[in-house]
């Protein structure tokens with residue numbers, strides 16, 4: 452029996468349907484083969500001085516939504532984003548920072564979306580204001596708000612820093628966000644922090660020539676660094692990098708200037724309080740830095756969603772997303788997670804030993820402070836050694852990765868700290884034993 456051909460209309464429809472299906476299959480295959488696309492960066496009309504991240508978010512919802520997630524809180528082994536009192540946990544810190552605002556309050560940091568809220572809450576600002584007989588300097592805002600770059604351009608940097616903290620409060624509407632790191636016209640990451648621009652210039656770097664790769668680390672160096680407030684111009688923010696960015700370069704810079712943040716009361720020794728030298732520790736020849744890994748690789752990893760690849764702006768501890776943050780280079784995630792833990796616990800152990808050594812040095816130095824029976828030369832040597840020990844310990848303890856960013860360098864500095872602290876202790880004891888000490 453002859454099979455009847457389907458009617459012409461059905462043949463045509465069937466043919467069209469086949470073409471459509473094959474076309475879609477081909478398109479799908481191309482997308483799969485090509486891999487995810489990087490989010491297209493459109494030149495959008497974000498106003499020149501826009502500071503509100505929600506407005507930037509209208510153009511870039513994925514980046515904005517992940518940025519909002521810097522509000523999420525999680526505790527990791529030693530860090531994370533759940534505030535806890537570090538002084539309560541380690542009371543030795545009160546003695547080590549005696550007489551300085553950090554001995555009053557020192558907590559765990561949180562995500563970028565909290566930066567304004569947290570600086571307004573900290574009692575350190577109140578203590579600083581009291582000490583200075585009124586107000587903390589405007590400088591304390593520099594790393595805390597998206598309003599800073601445009602306001603500083605408007606007021607001039609020196610004027611901004613010298614304005615009282617309270618007086619600028621009204622102007623600080625938004626926490627660390629888009630306007631701190633991007634040019635709204637091109638969306639390229641840029642250096643907005645005046646102090647970093649000036650510091651790089653002194654190191655002979657042209658900030659217009661920075662590569663995209665360098666900016667994936669240097670945008671973070673706008674804030675995650677050591678700094679101090681100069682006396683002249685008043686409270687001017689300076690990164691102490693003139694001699695370089697390694698610990699010894701910074702120490703040499705401070706020593707040359709006879710710089711001290713405060714005099715440690717029990718010992719009378721002028722000491723330095725480090726801030727959060729993540730950039731300096733990381734870039735001091737760490738394995739990852741030398742291998743070309745950037746801060747953003749681990750803390751703002753790429754995410755793939757619906758064939759689109761974009762940067763997660765949830766700058767946070769990589770602990771809970773090591774697959775994303777480390778998986779581009781490392782296969783065995785449980786293994787490196789274990790390594791992070793081992794590195795941090797080892798650093799913590801050495802940090803404890805340094806703190807104990809420093810506390811015993813403090814006891815010995817107390818006995819020779821203003822003591823006419825102490826040998827002046829040995830006293831001076833003991834004090835110098837104590838300053839060296841204190842600075843090395845503080846540098847590592849102020850850095851927020853508990854050694855992970857550069858394990859060898861952190862251990863080296865802590866080992867030196869212990870060595871100097873014990874030498875300071877011995878010299879201080881000897882200062883009271885020398886017979887010539889009693890000669891008028």
Ligand code: HEC
Nearest residue numbers: 527530531671675729730733739745746749768770851852
């Ligand atoms: C190779 C990956 C990697 C690189 C590169 C890296 N970090 Fe980290 N960072 C980590 C890990 C791991 C921790 C420890 C997290 C923890 O303890 O929860 C950490 C901790 C931190 C913390 C403290 C986080 C917290 O929860 O309090 C900050 C801040 C930070 N890093 C900033 C930076 C900056 C700035 C740079 C670049 C100068 C950088 N990191 C480079 C992996 C990295």
Ligand code: HEC
Nearest residue numbers: 490504507511514515518628629632640667670747761762
């Ligand atoms: C702390 C600095 C920082 C902040 C704050 C920041 N970004 Fe980014 N952003 C970066 C870096 C670094 C990159 C990666 C640049 C690169 O590799 O070229 C990036 C990339 C981007 C890109 C390019 C596409 C992508 O996802 O890789 C867009 C768009 C973007 N950010 C939008 C925003 C928006 C919107 C905000 C505010 C909600 C914001 N950024 C806040 C540092 C920042």
Ligand code: HEC
Nearest residue numbers: 531532560561562565566569594631671673674750766767
């Ligand atoms: C304009 C200043 C500024 C810039 C730029 C900046 N940060 Fe931060 N960052 C902060 C401040 C301030 C905090 C602490 C906020 C708080 O505790 O309220 C912080 C906290 C963090 C934390 C701890 C988050 C947590 O959950 O504990 C990480 C991680 C971090 N930043 C990574 C980065 C990385 C990576 C970059 C560069 C891509 C960067 N930051 C650029 C100011 C900045």
Ligand code: HEC
Nearest residue numbers: 738739742744748749769776777779780781787790791858
């Ligand atoms: C862009 C690539 C890259 C990323 C991302 C990366 N690493 Fe690495 N990591 C390396 C390289 C390269 C080495 C050097 C050893 C090697 O070649 O395997 C290394 C070495 C290490 C080591 C051994 C070093 C030591 O001293 O024990 C650990 C641990 C480690 N990485 C952990 C991490 C963690 C945790 C993350 C994510 C938070 C991470 N890495 C992200 C490239 C990367």
